[in-house]
Amino acid sequence: MLDRELIRKQPDLVRQGIVRKKGDASLVDQFLSLDAEFRRLATETGNAQAESNAIAKSIGMLMGQKKFDEAEEAKAKASSLKGRVAELEAQEREAEAKLRTLELEFPNIPHESVPEGADENDNPVVRLHGEQAKFEFEPKPHWDIADQHKMIDLARGAKITGSGWVVYTGIGAKLQRALFNFMVDFQTEQNGYDEIYPPFVVNRESLIGTGNLPKFEDDLYKTQDDFFLIPTAEVPVTNLYRDEILEASQLPIRHAAFSGCFRREAGAAGKDTRGLLRIHQFDKVEMVKFVEPAAAYDELESMVVDAESILQALGLHYRVIELCTGDMGPKATKIYDVEVWAPGVGKYLEVSSVGNFGDYQSRRANIRYRPEAGAKPEFVHILNGSGVAVPRLMAALLETYQQADGSVQIPEVLRPYVGREKIG
């Protein structure tokens, strides 16, 4: 959601932003005419209500002064106004509802620094860390390694639920548990985040707040109570402060949360779906920040570094890319992805997406703060990023640390969590 004032005062700027994101710029004109209509009705309704209020008030005073005849006269007059007020109110409500629906369709405006581009092929690499691991043998993909050590069971996952649902077994289950425990500890103890353990099921309002609804309902699993399984902890954690006014002294708020994530992956059939690359349920540690507007872009940079720090601690090669305008989706103003190198599949895998959402989500979720005590509340700026997603991290880890004899070395920092130095 955007500032209405911005759309009214600088429609060209908004149009340009939508065009940069390959969105539908006619939204602006639709908004402008609907907004004018709404405001016309609001003024007219307000005038009628003011008249009716004035008469009602005078009746109270006349009764107090025992002028009953005059009061009766006023009552008759007020009665005749009722129908008109009701009709105007109904029209105003309808116009406002339409406006609200339209408003939710607007994408966020990309930051001026975001590179132009059509799709993922236009995303520039911002930086590389380390280099691609060299092997004296043909490195295997993680699904072969996992199979060899009986770490995941895709066939039984398909049996008990369906394709794309994974059973972790034995050391596989332990390794994935080790990874998220390590990451939560790291983000809270080393990087200064406060831990949250949220519900994995949320209501509709929460998903509207983060911007997943109304647009992306098909991507979500839904319950019979009109609840939804969360696609990321971003949703419950961002909505922690929905409809609240925070004090400036509380900011910045930095949360890290472990959660399961559930995605229907409705449009993703067939692409990069082998092994752990794209599954319907996965675990992730998510970072969410609530900050003052002026601090948002600095906080974005440091959040990327926080995501990277996990990969560095695990000794993995990765690159950071910046998403171009055509690939960044509707919600953010600027996004970095962190992609870890997986030598077995020979690809960089996205394990983190870190974005600044500005006031886009805080407007939808009504999350404000007082810049100073006594001042008018303003919208906080919200950022979130993965820190990081478990399955692809595990894939990269297995592929990077595989040995010629088929065993897998466990990185130093993970050993206390796994309880051993190697697998196999």
Added chain:
RNA sequence: GGAGAGAUGGCGGAGUGGUCGAUCGCGCUUGUCUUGAAAACAAGAAGCCUGCAAGGGCUCAGGGGUUCGAAUCCCCUUCUCUCCUCCA
């Protein structure tokens, strides 16, 4: 699942049909005092929409109704608490 009680401003908590958008306390802001702070005293401030402004409108969980007029009466929904039931 059953029975009962409740939902009011940043927080706590009054208010049962007519200047109530709301007494009061805490917290907050400003001023006096002080080297500064604390304390004390005084003054001030709810949110949202609309308007250049003056102003106007809406909001006492949400929605609907009664009435000239609703925080207050009626109906529905949601949520919270207590007891019972059930359960990890």
